Amino acid sequence: MKLCLILGDQLSPTLSSLTGLDPQNDILLMCEVRSEATYVKHHKKKIAFVFSAMRHFAKKLSGEGYNIRYIKYDDPNNTGSLIGEVARIISQNAITAVVLTAPGEHRLKTEIEGWPATLNLPVTIKEDDRFLSTPAEFATWAEGRRQLRMEYFYREMRRKYSVLMDQNGPIGGQWNYDAENRKPPGSGLDVPDTFRVQPDEITQEVLALVETHFPDHFGDLLPFHFAVTRDQAVAALDQFIAKRLNLFGDYQDAMIQNEPWMYHSHIGFYLNCGLLTPLECIERAEAAYHQGMAPLNAVEGFIRQILGWREYVRGIYWLKMPDYKSANFLEAKRPLPDFYWTADTQMNCMRQCITETKQNAYAHHIQRLMVLGNFALIAGLDPDEVNNWYLLVYADAYEWVELPNVTGMVLFADGGQLASKPYVASGAYINKMSNYCRACKYKVSVKNGPNACPFNYLYWDFIGRNDGKLRGNPRMGFMYKSLDRMSAEKRQEIQDDSHRFFTAIDANEKV
Ligand SMILES: Cc1cc2nc3c(=O)[nH]c(=O)nc-3n(C[C@H](O)[C@H](O)[C@H](O)COP(=O)(O)OP(=O)(O)OC[C@H]3O[C@@H](n4cnc5c(N)ncnc54)[C@H](O)[C@@H]3O)c2cc1C
Ligand code: SF4
Structure with missing residues (x-):
């Protein structure tokens, strides 16, 4: 008898680990475990979404005749870890082998590669063929x-x-x-408007569970309107294509x-x-x-x-991986300012994008890249803290996709393995691509002084601060030419404004 473990991001009827199973005899295991729900303190909506989608998927497989064991988060016997739950099933059944589709994250892959020794059973890890390249x-x-x-x-x-x-x-x-x-x-x-689904009974139960067990996690749980079944997700796709x-x-x-x-x-x-x-x-x-x-x-x-x-x-x-996770080419060290959690900032673009992230567990690509990410880059925020934030706040965040986007695309922390130059911009870009500046306390057209848009002076401070690392980049040449043409007074103003701004965020003052 085989044990097939299905992870929370493997909710596909075509999953490679399902092929070759004997539905009546082999056991399918799905479990909501504390270790996965809290290794970063995921947004409440993300936990609710994944748990509800898992429960709906399990119900569907069960209806198709699979022998499924589903362990809920609040099951008193739940050990809180994947290995604990796998070992529990093995101890109660005549399991001869464990099979699963390759996990999406390096952390979990490394852990699972140690299971044959821990469980004293063969563990087969199948290719995840839902992707279009291996x-x-x-x-x-x-x-x-x-x-x-x-x-x-x-x-x-x-x-x-x-x-x-x-x-x-x-x-x-x-x-x-x-x-x-x-x-x-x-x-x-x-x-x-985006596609919205009314929560059914299963989702309602999960929402109550999340409220009870994850009250201190980031983000608004309600309103909850994500699709949680394949049919609903297909309807969401259809709505996008049509509208x-x-x-x-x-x-x-x-x-x-x-x-x-x-x-x-x-x-x-x-x-x-x-x-x-x-x-x-x-x-x-x-x-x-x-x-x-x-x-x-x-x-x-x-x-x-x-x-x-x-x-x-x-x-x-x-x-x-695994070296990518510790990359910090620009040696950025500043802690993540509090306003990434509270949205309590006078920079309207940041306030908007953080508030929406908090409400929806979603922000679109340019908000992630050119507002939230651009600020993290020019302010020299610590890549570990920034990665932790992005992995935690978005309902679509999994390390395999989050990390290269943050470390490579946003922070240039990999020294240019992914992007040929840093995606860096002053307030002028945000003003061109949004109407955020109209409702901002700062003036996007002002370059220096207390009323100036912080993106303006931080942009040049970033270029100057990273001279030793970036001047040699051929795509940064025109920026360094402009910097070189600046008067000493202008450069001093940039430094003074940036120093004032950094002192304020380091002291947790509202900026
Ligand atoms: C700093 C940062 C962090 C990000 N973190 C994540 C993350 O954790 N998870 C995630 O799925 N995407 C991430 N992205 C990529 C992208 O922003 C999201 O995929 C997208 O915003 C999701 O919204 P959507 O489905 O409306 O995408 P759309 O804009 O409609 O794009 C369609 C699909 O294309 C794919 N896609 C688009 N851009 C990218 C990209 N840069 N990398 C990988 N796939 C992409 C996604 O699957 C997306 O659903 C990140 C981007 C940045 C700049
Ligand atoms: S003025 Fe600057 S801080 Fe304010 S919204 Fe525009 S870009 Fe953002």
């Missing part, structure tokens, strides 16, 4: 390349899966339509006050726990293009995120 394929692609640029990996994936291709190459003649995807938010945009995909490209980088969802898909939660597969999302988007429902810049942009970025960051993660 870590081994990525390593082969990466071998011998001086730079691992996403764009080239993406083109190979387009060819491999024949996505948006015609006989002569990419449809439309170009691989990438990003240049058309940087429209500022127009006035009078009528942004459709938002057509403008996804145009407004991909745009931010509007009190519009947290914009034209993004809001499917990362569902993809990352297995309710949706990447290929079906890509195929639906491609079909929408062929049916004339959405233009090429939107469809290509969306497909690139999934076929390109998502697979690429996973490849980087497995290629570079």
Whole structure:
């Protein structure tokens, strides 16, 4: 008799560990354990989402005749760890082998690799074939390349899966339509609401459990409206394709006050726990293009995120771990300011993005990258603290995708293995791509002094502070030329403003 362990982000009917099982005799184990729910103090909505989706998935498998053991979080016999629960089942049954699909995180993979010795049983770890490339394929692609640029990996994936291709190459003649995807938010945009599901009885029970057992975790539990079954997640995808995909490209980088969802898909939660597969999302988007429902810049942009970025960051993660986790190329050390938890800041862009993160366990890519991440970069925040924050606050966060985005894309802490230069911007970028500055206490057009937008002087302070590390980067040349042209007085003003600002956040004063 085999024991198959299904993890909380493995809620896919096509899961590799399910193949070859004898549904009546072999045991399927799913468990809500303390060690996984609290290794970082996840957002309340994320815990509720994962537990509810797990319970719905278990119910479905049970209905299909699988012999399933589901351990709830508040089961008095719950040992609180995966190994504890696996050992408990083994002690009560004649288990001869354990099987599971490869876990998504290095931490867990290392732990599970020690199980054969601990359990004195064979443990088979199967490939997670829900992804479109394997870590081994990525390593082969990466071998011998001086730079691992996403764009080239993406083109190979387009060819491999024949996505948006015609006989002569990419449809439309170009691989990438990003240049058309940087429209500022127009006035009078009528942004459709995100997909919402009314919590059913199972979800209600989980919500009560989260309130009781995780009261001190970050974030608002209610309102809770995420999809928790595959059918609901497919409906969420359909709603995106029908209502938002057509403008996804145009407004991909745009931010509007009190519009947290914009034209993004809001499917990362569902993809990352297995309710949706990447290929079906890509195929639906491609079909929408062929049916004339959405233009090429939107469809290509969306497909690139999934076929390109998502697979690429996973490849980087497995290629570079475990060293990647401790990377700190810029030697950034500042603790995470309190306002990342409270949103209590006068910088309206930060207040908006943190408040929305707290309410929704979601912020879209440009909020994560160019507001919250940009600040973390220019303020020199400690990568460990920043990674912990991103892993904890978003309902789609798992280390394999969070870490490369934060350490590589946002903080340049890997010294440029992922991004060719730091994604760094002053207030002018935020002002161009959002309407946040209009409601801000600071003046985006003012460069120095107490009323100046902090992003303005911190940007130049960052460039100056990291001269020794970044001047040699060919893509930073124009920034250092501008810095070199600045008068001594101007540079002093930047330093003084930055010093005043840092002193205030270090003293936990409101900035
Ligand atoms: C600092 C930072 C942290 C991030 N942390 C996470 C995370 O923990 N989990 C996560 O899934 N994504 C993360 N991302 C990537 C991206 O921001 C989210 O995938 C996206 O915002 C999810 O919202 P959506 O489903 O509406 O995505 P859309 O904008 O609609 O994009 C569609 C899908 O493409 C994929 N995708 C888009 N960009 C990326 C990317 N850079 N890396 C990997 N996949 C991508 C996602 O699966 C996403 O659902 C992070 C980005 C940054 C800059
Ligand atoms: S003025 Fe500066 S701090 Fe205020 S919203 Fe604009 S970019 Fe953010």
